[in-house]
Amino acid sequence: MFDEASEILRLENLEVHFPIQGGMLDHLLGRPSGAVRAVDGLDLTIQRGEIVAVVGESGSGKTTVGRAIAKLVQPTGGTLRFEGRDMTSVSGGATLSSYRRCVQMIFQDAYQALNPRHTVFDIVAEPLRSLRLVRTSDELDTRVSQALTAAGLSPPDEFAARFPHELSGGQRQRVVIAGALAVKPGLIVADEPVSMLDVSIRAQILQVLMELREQRNMALIFITHDLPVAWLIADRIAVMYLGRLVEIGTADEITFNPQHPYTIALRDATPKIGVTGQRGELSSLQGEVPSAARLPKGCRFHPRCPLAFDRCRQEEPPAAQVGRQHTVVCWLASEANSAAAGLT
Template sequence: MSSGNVILKVRDLKKWFPLRRSLTEALTFKPKRYVKAVDGVSFDLHEGEIFCLVGESGCGKTTTGRMITRLIVPTAGHMYFKAGDEVRSITPERFMSEDGYIDIANPKLPKHVDKALRREIQIVFQDPFGSLNPRMKVYDILKEPLIVHGIGASEEERRELIYRALSEVKLVPPDEFIGRYPHMLSGGQRQRVAFARAMILGPKLVVADEPVSMLDVSIRAEILKLMMDLKEAKGLTYLFITHDLAVAAYLCNRIAVMYLGKIVELAPTEELINNPLHPYTKALLAAVPEPDPSNRFKIREVPIKGEVPSAANIPPGCRFHPRCLYMMDICKKEEPELIEMSSGHYVACHLYKK
């Protein structure tokens, strides 16, 4: 599944959250049940690209992003990361693959490696108000990660880094912002601080989890532009998470469509928009309310029935079958694999079985 310079190889990644059992279930030794939030996801992130995970609420986008950022531990699977030279130099050989990748899903990674990796993979959340400490001034919000990671030999050096980070996210002059608390900033400014906090550690990979969906429409384009500028200036790679296919199409190089914990289609953006294969992708595209002004969307009349089933009760076979208009007998029994239909265009659907 790889081509070009791959910064992260995600392989069969899973996160199952155990469901609390009732007393009767426990006493009758009923098997444990799980919310299969992410249920075997594989993809590559290419260096310098913006890769998007898109899908309806609850399909496992955030859980995937949180595993990659290592805020939660995967149930199973691998995440092979191409760390920077500094991190590789402190990583014992047994934790590195032959081609120099570190499996960041390995719970046995030494603490110092784990900490160094955290600098290289950062996350920006949907809700800047929730993710910034309301009792801390902007200066201290940005200083905190520097202290945690021992960056800057003196307060002067740290101050310089903080001022630079604020300038990079266009909060200028920085003097005007360093003394403010989060509630003294607009929504857009708060999200800029969140980006500054991520950038100050010099990451290689940034997971952006719905970073504009809580902002006013008028501010969204500004923040998306900021993300692009930062990417160009810093040579970043983004994993961009959204439920909004229009935003994904505007921003991203490649798009992976998730449904109930799995990727059902993955393709370069233009290809996915112009030639969607999976019935679910077609339905998502049909749900995009208006064509993009650049005419990148072709709206299709593909209805979809029913609601997304619960991740605690995933249908057998193709997990989309209860909602699919093209459902065949095999769909109820056999789970379709993700197969490559044309260069870089993958789909998991029995309609395309080779």
């Protein structure tokens, strides 16, 4: 479906570590006593017009990845390339402004993302004004109306003069989407954009995002903890755990043929409805997520893996190709591949 020429974003060994301050002496000397390794060596590519869902539970590092891509936090290692240009160390100036025209972010809590003292018009117009993308008031009016219409707030004149408290939850989320669309970005990072909405409104917002992809050939990174929602909207799903990418593949492969024990646990933890209308049995994930400041030795995925063996406690597994577009970081998949190769 996609080729290398259409690549819009490439992350190579991306790291985002947050320092931990120790005692008074460490504070006086300005030295950290450790670091939270929120993102710890992530490789990911996004093609133009592609929707990639980044899935994982709280603490997996998925939101930090999105904030690093949007340049809201600075990577501490690795590289971030956008349309072939190295943007890793960009932190201000005209280059950052140019980058912000191309990459926008949709936040999880729409109410906190909106200024309660501004009207819908001013909220959507703010990025156009701050990035100096319009020259006249007529052009500003046109761009704001187009963004509101694209986000499903039509007719736009009915919403432009309203304040955030006068809108429903779904309408507020559409305003946030309109603000991101106003600058006509090539990539949007959507951080849990439907997790706080009712199911019916959630479907409408997902439909808006998918239609925008078709209309504008816009790439979308969709961050979520909900595997079924990821399957509905994404072309590919990337599963994160403790700062690392543990499995990536097409939406169907990850949802219906997961190979990593953690991905299988995420799938099994999803509530199910039986054929007779009875609720399916809900599986629970065992154990606790290790601290990102004190990572376990060897395979960091062992605490959640029901099939762990001694090798997991000693060394990290390599990435194993288990399908044409399906990669798993797990010793089980790696050893299965080695066994299959020995038979052929």
